[in-house]
Amino acid sequence: MFPSARIRNFCIIAHIDHGKSTLADRLLELTGAVSARDMREQVLDSMDLERERGITIKAQAVRLQYRAVDGHDYVINLIDTPGHVDFSYEVSRSLAACEGALLLADAAQGVQAQTLANAYMAINAGLEIIPALNKIDLPAADPQRVTAELVGVLGGGPDEVLALSAKTGEGVEGLLEEIVRRIPAPAGDPEAALRALVFDSYYDTYRGVVCYLRVMDGTLSAGERIQFMATGEGHTTEEVGVLTPKAVPVSSLGPGEVGYLITGVKEIGRIKVGDTVTSSRRPAAGPLPGYAEPKPMVFSGLFPTDGDDFERLREALEKLTLNDASLQYEPETSRALGFGFRLGFLGLLHMEIVRERLEREYDLDLVATAPSVAFRVKLIDGQVTEIKSPQDLPDPDARSQIEEPYVKAMIIAPSEYIGAIMELVQTRRGEQVGMHYISPERVELTYLVPLGEVVFDFFDMLKSRTKGYASLDYEPAGYRVSDLVKVDILLNNTPVDAFSSIVHRDKANGYGRMMTERLKALIPRQMFDVPIQAAIGGRIISRETVKARRKDVLAKCYGGDISRKRKLLERQKEGKKRMKMVGSVEVPQEAFVAALRVDAD
Amino acid sequence: MPTEPLVGEVRTPDSPALADAAADWSAAYIHLPFCARVCPYCDFAVVAGRDYLVDRYAEALEREIDREAPWRPLDSVYFGGGTPSRMPVSAFIRLVGRMERQLGLGPDPEVSLEANPEDWSPALADGLVEAGLNRVSFGAQSFSAPTLHALGRLHDPDQIVRAVQVARRAGFRSINLDLIFGTPGEPMAAWQETVERALELEPDHISCYALTVEPGTEMGRDVAAGGTAPDPDLQADEYEYAQERLERAGLVRYEVSNWARPGHHVRYNLAVWAQAEYMAFGAGAHRFRGSVRSRNFRRIDSYLEAIEGGVSPTAGSEVVEGWDREVERLFLGIRRAAGVIAGPGGEGLRTSQAGDRLRQAGVIAFSERRLVVLRPLLTDAVARALLALDTP
Numbered sequence: 001m002f003p004s005a006r007i008r009n010f011c012i013i014a015h016i017d018h019g020k021s022t023l024a025d026r027l028l029e030l031t032g033a034v035s036a037r038d039m040r041e042q043v044l045d046s047m048d049l050e051r052e053r054g055i056t057i058k059a060q061a062v063r064l065q066y067r068a069v070d071g072h073d074y075v076i077n078l079i080d081t082p083g084h085v086d087f088s089y090e091v092s093r094s095l096a097a098c099e100g101a102l103l104l105a106d107a108a109q110g111v112q113a114q115t116l117a118n119a120y121m122a123i124n125a126g127l128e129i130i131p132a133l134n135k136i137d138l139p140a141a142d143p144q145r146v147t148a149e150l151v152g153v154l155g156g157g158p159d160e161v162l163a164l165s166a167k168t169g170e171g172v173e174g175l176l177e178e179i180v181r182r183i184p185a186p187a188g189d190p191e192a193a194l195r196a197l198v199f200d201s202y203y204d205t206y207r208g209v210v211c212y213l214r215v216m217d218g219t220l221s222a223g224e225r226i227q228f229m230a231t232g233e234g235h236t237t238e239e240v241g242v243l244t245p246k247a248v249p250v251s252s253l254g255p256g257e258v259g260y261l262i263t264g265v266k267e268i269g270r271i272k273v274g275d276t277v278t279s280s281r282r283p284a285a286g287p288l289p290g291y292a293e294p295k296p297m298v299f300s301g302l303f304p305t306d307g308d309d310f311e312r313l314r315e316a317l318e319k320l321t322l323n324d325a326s327l328q329y330e331p332e333t334s335r336a337l338g339f340g341f342r343l344g345f346l347g348l349l350h351m352e353i354v355r356e357r358l359e360r361e362y363d364l365d366l367v368a369t370a371p372s373v374a375f376r377v378k379l380i381d382g383q384v385t386e387i388k389s390p391q392d393l394p395d396p397d398a399r400s401q402i403e404e405p406y407v408k409a410m411i412i413a414p415s416e417y418i419g420a421i422m423e424l425v426q427t428r429r430g431e432q433v434g435m436h437y438i439s440p441e442r443v444e445l446t447y448l449v450p451l452g453e454v455v456f457d458f459f460d461m462l463k464s465r466t467k468g469y470a471s472l473d474y475e476p477a478g479y480r481v482s483d484l485v486k487v488d489i490l491l492n493n494t495p496v497d498a499f500s501s502i503v504h505r506d507k508a509n510g511y512g513r514m515m516t517e518r519l520k521a522l523i524p525r526q527m528f529d530v531p532i533q534a535a536i537g538g539r540i541i542s543r544e545t546v547k548a549r550r551k552d553v554l555a556k557c558y559g560g561d562i563s564r565k566r567k568l569l570e571r572q573k574e575g576k577k578r579m580k581m582v583g584s585v586e587v588p589q590e591a592f593v594a595a596l597r598v599d600a601d
Numbered sequence: 602m603p604t605e606p607l608v609g610e611v612r613t614p615d616s617p618a619l620a621d622a623a624a625d626w627s628a629a630y631i632h633l634p635f636c637a638r639v640c641p642y643c644d645f646a647v648v649a650g651r652d653y654l655v656d657r658y659a660e661a662l663e664r665e666i667d668r669e670a671p672w673r674p675l676d677s678v679y680f681g682g683g684t685p686s687r688m689p690v691s692a693f694i695r696l697v698g699r700m701e702r703q704l705g706l707g708p709d710p711e712v713s714l715e716a717n718p719e720d721w722s723p724a725l726a727d728g729l730v731e732a733g734l735n736r737v738s739f740g741a742q743s744f745s746a747p748t749l750h751a752l753g754r755l756h757d758p759d760q761i762v763r764a765v766q767v768a769r770r771a772g773f774r775s776i777n778l779d780l781i782f783g784t785p786g787e788p789m790a791a792w793q794e795t796v797e798r799a800l801e802l803e804p805d806h807i808s809c810y811a812l813t814v815e816p817g818t819e820m821g822r823d824v825a826a827g828g829t830a831p832d833p834d835l836q837a838d839e840y841e842y843a844q845e846r847l848e849r850a851g852l853v854r855y856e857v858s859n860w861a862r863p864g865h866h867v868r869y870n871l872a873v874w875a876q877a878e879y880m881a882f883g884a885g886a887h888r889f890r891g892s893v894r895s896r897n898f899r900r901i902d903s904y905l906e907a908i909e910g911g912v913s914p915t916a917g918s919e920v921v922e923g924w925d926r927e928v929e930r931l932f933l934g935i936r937r938a939a940g941v942i943a944g945p946g947g948e949g950l951r952t953s954q955a956g957d958r959l960r961q962a963g964v965i966a967f968s969e970r971r972l973v974v975l976r977p978l979l980t981d982a983v984a985r986a987l988l989a990l991d992t993p
Contacts, residue, residue, distance in 0.1 A: 527958070527959070527962040527964060527979060527982060528962050547834075549833075549979070549982075550833065550834055550837035550978055550979075551811070551833040551834070551836050551837045551840070551978045551979075552978065552979045552980070552981045552982045553857055553977065553978050553979065553980040553981045554813065554981060555809075555810055555811040555813070555836075555840070555857050555858045555978075556810045556811060556812075556813045556858070560630055560873055560879070560881065560886075560887045560888075560889075561887050561896070562873075562887070562889070562894060562929065562933065563887070563894050563896070563919060566929065566932070566988075569932065569981065569984050569985055569988055570988055572981070572985055573985045573988050573989050576985060576989065584958055584961075
């Protein structure tokens with residue numbers, strides 16, 4: 001146990017690529033936690049995928065030893081936070097384990113939307129914020145402008161903004177001193193009943209589930225009976241320790257301390273981030289506030305391109321959820337795509353990461369249906385049901401209203417793009433709730449937008465309309481009743497489930513037209529005319545026809561060369577094998593992928 | 602052995618009995634690759650500007666015929682090209698004579714050659730009849746001057762008229778005109794005009810071929826570079842027009858692209874579509890003997906080198922047996938209006954989902970143990986369905 005007066009707990013809030021991991025590396029180096037020789041670049045980002053994408057998926061905590069100018073030894077716990085809003089619940093739990101946050105902004109690029117979103121979360125959580133510029137060594141750095149932005153966003157004076165270069169190490173030593181000076185020591189009563197906050201967990205093949213926690217009150221010791229207050233699970237602590245960043249077992253952790261706990265639990269789903277650990281012998285009166293179940297926001301069907309891979313997909317998902325308790329999935333059957341799963345994700349990035357991991361780490365070839373959201377449907381009898389797939393939408397005469405999730409979207413961009421952004425958001429049924437200049441050149445725009453509109457290529461459109469300068473963040477903003485309809489796509493009068501979508505009535509025609517036109521271009525001519533229709537209930541809103549193929553014969557003189565003719569036919573036949581039959585229509589596998597592509601056209 | 606005389610045939614060309622009988626005929630093909638120039642759409646084994654090799658090539662053909670093991674007397678001999686009409690009469694006299702001596706000819710054989718109208722003259726025609734030729738197939742292609750130009754042909758429409766008259770006078774018993782439809786830029790009216798003018802000449806046989814762009818040809822390169830390709834829908838219209846008009850004129854469609862007056866079907870072609878055995882000589886020629894399909898070197902130099910070196914000119918071969926052979930019998934046979942005896946392969950198609958779909962779409966019908974394609978323009982869809990059947 002370390003005296004809490006000499007402990008500082010902090011995290012770093014930064015946009016992707018603004019240098020958080022590099023700075024963490026420098027801090028580790030400087031405090032001797034990792035020798036330069038052992039140092040793998042960016043120690044904290046441990047997953048390969050994470051290293052490649054430059055983002056942090058799982059939070060970790062490192063204990064640094066620092067002798068301050070006042071001559072005292074301090075323990076500084078650096079709690080790593082995920083950078084992206086998809087993981088905002090995890091971010092909020094990491095923040096709850098800290099007393100302070102370093103807000104890091106790239107001295108060339110300036111403040112970005114997601115940095116801001118996380119900074120507001122930190123302020124609301126009562127954290128002491130230390131603003132800092134990174135990459136001041138860059139030729140393009142504009143410290144004055146970015147300092148002004150930080151001051152504009154956070155208040156305070158320009159003199160409170162630190163200037164660093166994680167790459168060269170400039171200013172990093174001063175940063176440690178500022179952390180000791182400005183971030184409050186943790187409070188907490190060592191004599192009170194144990195309360196420790198689980199702010200992250202991961203699955204280790206040998207040890208089972210490892211939780212990261214921060215002790216708030218009391219003491220957590222190895223070998224004692226503990227209880228998780230939200231889940232009610234009781235266990236004996238197998239091991240308690242700290243990360244330096246190597247795991248070092250300790251006999252106990254006191255108030256303010258951050259470390260890890262191993263209980264022997266093998267299933268990650270049994271340990272919930274945000275839960276409170278207490279002692280079974282002397283349980284706390286109540287849990288720490290803020291616990292919530294992570295809730296998927298975005299849903300998508302995943303189907304193996306080759307139907308024989310279904311089992312492999314199931315196994316891959318089982319393995320993935322060992323490490324990712326927020327990923328939800330259930331089997332789904334599509335007439336068009338066969339057997340697959342409907343997956344629930346925390347957000348778009350989460351979805352992208354999972355899809356990529358499945359394809360890359362498990363070597364699966366997948367067809368993903370267009371992302372959709374969960375709708376709340378009120379039935380005639382007053383019951384409310386949540387649907388995650390358009391196929392589950394009750395018939396119009398069985399329901400009285402549909403509610404859709406909204407998000408508060410924050411966009412930061414150079415002010416010259418305000419018009420373009422407003423126009424885009426308007427086409428997405430967005431409603432402006434705020435606009436504020438964070439500097440003379442850059443503006444923060446806030447909108448309420450249906451999540452269903454955001455999940456459908458919104459970010460790509462935003463980037464392309466702002467030449468890549470806009471950054472976006474969003475947070476859930478409740479549900480609203482909307483005039484939504486289900487658009488079905490019929491191929492030769494047979495509905496194709498994979499193409500159905502729930503859209504706003506005003507956009508139904510546009511969606512129908514887009515899908516019928518896309519499919520017309522993708523479906524080869526058949527032996528008969530194939531109508532492609534978009535319909536709301538029984539009403540056809542759009543129609544295209546793939547005209548019958550009239551000539552499919554080699555009508556030329558081919559002089560006895562039967563083998564060549566046969567080879568040609570064999571090649572064409574192989575192409576046919578990749579077709580899926582939808583009713584009596586042959587549809588190439590690629591057509592499903594292409595028609596469902598979010599960023600087509 | 603064919604039981605039918607060559608001319609004055611009582612059975613119509615699309616008779617099932619005739620189509621089935623052809624499986625037992627014996628046929629030979631001789632390839633004569635020399636051309637004045639290579640047409641932009643042609644992907645056959647042809648050469649232009651190498652006429653100095655004509656004598657050497659004819660000699661090589663004789664040597665190849667001599668290498669052939671004795672077989673049944675031939676019911677039909679087909680000189681194809683290239684442009685056989687560029688060969689001197691003396692070559693035909695030697696080649697027909699050599700085949701007669703070495704292989705034997707049936708009592709009333711069909712001896713046919715392909716000819717270009719611009720080569721044709723009374724002297725050539727008389728000489729060929731003298732040499733034993735009795736059928737001529739003219740590469741007329743079109744009666745529209747712009748279309749002939751686009752196809753790279755060297756004749757004009759009037760030369761076709763004169764050639765047919767000369768052939769009749771010389772005593773050819775069967776005359777064919779090859780026509781091409783779907784040339785990019787050609788309007789429907791020009792095709793209709795071509796069909797009309799062809800019929801005015803009262804040919805015994807007409808072949809209508811859809812212009813097909815092949816990779817590796819001049820036209821193939823043009824299309825790949827963005828040039829206009831034939832429009833398959835227009836070709837379908839033109840085909841349907843020809844079918845209607847030719848039937849009205851008394852010509853009977855007996856294969857996807859071939860129409861004949863009764864008694865004027867081509868024996869060589871019927872034999873090939875019936876999966877009969879046939880021999881073949883010359884560069885790029887293909888044969889089917891025993892259960893083996895084989896082909897000769899396509900390049901004329903390689904062919905000459907092999908023959909003159911006393912070795913086989915065969916460049917490759919494959920054995921066609923069992924289920925493969927059954928499927929092939931069907932995909933060749935379905936090109937005929939008479940259809941094909943269904944057999945195990947036809948039964949497989951009849952009981953398959955693909956067969957069901959083809960039947961529902963009116964593409965095929967099964968009747969009296971025969972499989973018949975009702976929409977000849979979709980024949981290849983049927984062929985692919987046959988090839989996709991699982992081996993039982």
